[in-house]
Amino acid sequence: MTEDERVILRPLVETSKRFYVVATILALIVLWGMIAYFLQVRFGLGRTGLNRPEYWGIYIINFVFFIGISHAGTLISAILRVSKAEWRRAITRSAELITVLVIGFGAIQPIIDLGRPDRALNIIFNAQIRSPLLWDVVSIGLYFVACTTYLYVPMLPDLARIRDLGIKTPRLYRFFAAGYTDTPSQRAVLERVIGVLSIIVIPIAVSVHTVIGWIFAMTLRPMWHSTIFGPYFVMGAIYSGIAAILVAMFILTRVYHLERYFKPVHFDYLGRMLLLFSILWFYFTFAEYLTVFYGAEPAEMRTFWAKVTGPFALPFWTMVAGCFVIPLALMARRATRTPRGTLVAGIAVLIGMWLERFNIVVPTSVNPIWELETLGRYLPTWIELSIMAATFAGFVLLYMIATKFIPIVSIWEIEEGRELSVKEVSERVAGYLPESAVTTVGGEA
Amino acid sequence: MARWGMVIDLDRCTGCAACELACKSENNIAPVAPDQAEMGRAMSWMKVQVEIEGDFPDTSMHFFPRPCMHCDNPPCIKVCPVEATYIDDEGLVGQIYPRCIGCRYCANACPYTVKYFNWYGPEWSDSERRHLNPDVSVRPKGVIEKCTFCHHRLQKAREDARAEGRELREQDYQPACAEVCPTAAIVFGDLENPNHRVAQLKDDPRATRLMEELGTQPKVYYLRTRE
Numbered sequence: 001m002t003e004d005e006r007v008i009l010r011p012l013v014e015t016s017k018r019f020y021v022v023a024t025i026l027a028l029i030v031l032w033g034m035i036a037y038f039l040q041v042r043f044g045l046g047r048t049g050l051n052r053p054e055y056w057g058i059y060i061i062n063f064v065f066f067i068g069i070s071h072a073g074t075l076i077s078a079i080l081r082v083s084k085a086e087w088r089r090a091i092t093r094s095a096e097l098i099t100v101l102v103i104g105f106g107a108i109q110p111i112i113d114l115g116r117p118d119r120a121l122n123i124i125f126n127a128q129i130r131s132p133l134l135w136d137v138v139s140i141g142l143y144f145v146a147c148t149t150y151l152y153v154p155m156l157p158d159l160a161r162i163r164d165l166g167i168k169t170p171r172l173y174r175f176f177a178a179g180y181t182d183t184p185s186q187r188a189v190l191e192r193v194i195g196v197l198s199i200i201v202i203p204i205a206v207s208v209h210t211v212i213g214w215i216f217a218m219t220l221r222p223m224w225h226s227t228i229f230g231p232y233f234v235m236g237a238i239y240s241g242i243a244a245i246l247v248a249m250f251i252l253t254r255v256y257h258l259e260r261y262f263k264p265v266h267f268d269y270l271g272r273m274l275l276l277f278s279i280l281w282f283y284f285t286f287a288e289y290l291t292v293f294y295g296a297e298p299a300e301m302r303t304f305w306a307k308v309t310g311p312f313a314l315p316f317w318t319m320v321a322g323c324f325v326i327p328l329a330l331m332a333r334r335a336t337r338t339p340r341g342t343l344v345a346g347i348a349v350l351i352g353m354w355l356e357r358f359n360i361v362v363p364t365s366v367n368p369i370w371e372l373e374t375l376g377r378y379l380p381t382w383i384e385l386s387i388m389a390a391t392f393a394g395f396v397l398l399y400m401i402a403t404k405f406i407p408i409v410s411i412w413e414i415e416e417g418r419e420l421s422v423k424e425v426s427e428r429v430a431g432y433l434p435e436s437a438v439t440t441v442g443g444e445a
Numbered sequence: 446m447a448r449w450g451m452v453i454d455l456d457r458c459t460g461c462a463a464c465e466l467a468c469k470s471e472n473n474i475a476p477v478a479p480d481q482a483e484m485g486r487a488m489s490w491m492k493v494q495v496e497i498e499g500d501f502p503d504t505s506m507h508f509f510p511r512p513c514m515h516c517d518n519p520p521c522i523k524v525c526p527v528e529a530t531y532i533d534d535e536g537l538v539g540q541i542y543p544r545c546i547g548c549r550y551c552a553n554a555c556p557y558t559v560k561y562f563n564w565y566g567p568e569w570s571d572s573e574r575r576h577l578n579p580d581v582s583v584r585p586k587g588v589i590e591k592c593t594f595c596h597h598r599l600q601k602a603r604e605d606a607r608a609e610g611r612e613l614r615e616q617d618y619q620p621a622c623a624e625v626c627p628t629a630a631i632v633f634g635d636l637e638n639p640n641h642r643v644a645q646l647k648d649d650p651r652a653t654r655l656m657e658e659l660g661t662q663p664k665v666y667y668l669r670t671r672e
Contacts, residue, residue: 045562051564
């Protein structure tokens with residue numbers, strides 16, 4: 001067994017007592033949430049804090065938030081692969097795993113939100129193609145398939161390796177390794193497929209969060225009906241995705257002792273991306289709010305002031321702190337772009353981005369264009385909060401369990417990096433430069 | 446083909462809310478508990494909203510009866526993922542309760558906020574239950590409902606007219622709110638038929654429509670003297 005195999009595969013064969021304790025607590029939270037959902041289905045959505053005009057609440061916020069996080073893996077890993085960023089090798093697997101799991105937890109949110117979950121299949125049988133909700137079903141479905149494939153295919157050589165080592169449930173790995181034996185021709189096909197997949201998933205990922213933005217933008221509601229929403233949502237999704245990777249990497253490093261793989265340089269590079277996106281976030285947010293403020297339409301201004309100085313000022317300014325001030329301050333300086341610094345920034349961004357989803361959904365909902373006889377307000381009930389807790393717990397639990405079956409760092413890609421890429425990269429860099437008369441790098445005679 | 450519409454004369458409205466009550470009993474609208482109403486869960490397909498202008502003691506009150514606008518270009522029908530809300534050939538915007546999945550997207554899309562959601566299943570006292578209107582289906586929990594311009598009355602009126610071998614007359618099809626209005630502030634009929642009062646009133650110089658600038662083309666007109 002190589003050193004890489006020994007370190008990376010250890011979590012598959014050794015499970016600490018702490019793992020079981022944490023898993024049990026998370027499982028109990030999930031169970032609690034399932035009871036809450038059962039009560040909601042049994043008695044009706046009246047058990048939530050929703051009302052007229054606050055038709056959408058926690059579930060839709062979590063839907064947008066989770067699908068946003070899913071841009072962690074696929075998009076970032078695909079972009080890094082396509083751009084041949086060699087530092088990706090250690091982080092792609094853990095990021096892609098986040099993606100696949102959060103899509104699932106995100107996609108169930110609108111179903112939890114349905115008044116008639118028993119009729120959910122009407123979306124297929126009575127599909128009405130003009131509805132952005134239907135576009136969403138199609139694009140999330142496609143995205144899930146693409147991301148699952150994109151997680152699975154690059155995992156084949158590692159699954160085959162576990163099968164050959166025979167360290168864990170041989171039948172399972174024999175099945176999932178699907179006869180892969182890592183012959184040169186198989187490897188060539190594999191690399192080709194990964195290359196194609198990483199191109200395909202990029203537009204799909206962009207489309208997914210664009211369409212989620214469009215769900216809001218296609219209505220005539222103040223501060224929803226905005227053309228910026230598609231790109232704004234995609235940008236925010238990638239931003240929260242990077243933050244999620246950073247937090248996951250930090251925890252994985254600690255619990256599975258992966259310091260060899262998740263080095264300070266990885267945190268540093270992802271921290272730089274976080275810095276870039278904190279500035280982009282400010283740019284988009286500023287552009288959106290300035291446009292509303294300057295136009296000063298009365299209906300829009302009601303929502304605007306509700307956020308900036310009104311009842312939603314606390315979530316609004318916490319969002320600004322979490323999405324802009326904290327990550328900018330921490331990530332702009334090399335001294336705080338450490339694993340610990342990126343952890344703090346990552347958590348701030350995750351909280352900030354959740355609040356951003358809140359600030360999009362709730363203030364507009366309670367301020368309809370046509371002012372009602374009752375004042376709009378929203379206070380989530382314990383049912384909604386329990387289901388939300390269960391969603392987060394369920395995600396962490398499944399991620400933990402997955403680390404017991406899947407090598408969380410891609411072994412073959414690390415080896416490939418060591419054996420081939422170091423040479424290939426120096427040749428590639430030489431290829432970027434003007435040829436000098438004497439050097440003969442790159443195989444030229 | 447008829448294009449059903451309504452004209453509400455705000456100068457005649459006294460704010461008695463008879464339209465609201467007539468609508469509730471005609472359409473089997475379930476009452477909700479006071480704490481639920483407090484939360485904004487009361488249902489009222491026709492709602493008389495009160496606008497108070499000025500500071501005490503120089504105040505004036507305006508009443509504003511608000512049914513569904515039955516837009517010619519309804520934002521609600523475009524967003525429904527299952528085509529549970531639709532516009533028919535005669536411009537009536539309806540809701541198919543057994544198909545609705547309760548996503549509430551239409552409720553968010555409606556600029557007039559006229560869509561109501563059944564947060565719980567309907568509950569009636571025994572005396573109320575005995576007087577439910579058999580022509581209107583009772584909605585289960587978890588679906589959207591809204592003003593239909595009492596389209597069940599149109600069906601009945603049309604059958605009667607056919608049975609008697611005559612044309613449908615203006616007075617044959619009137620929604621409950623228009624029928625009951627004591628000051629005849631609510632007028633209902635075919636906007637395309639020059640003999641119907643609505644067709645004439647909609648061209649009254651006092652006529653406006655709610656948020657016309659959105660391009661939803663509401664078929665409810667309001668008459669109001671400009672001050």
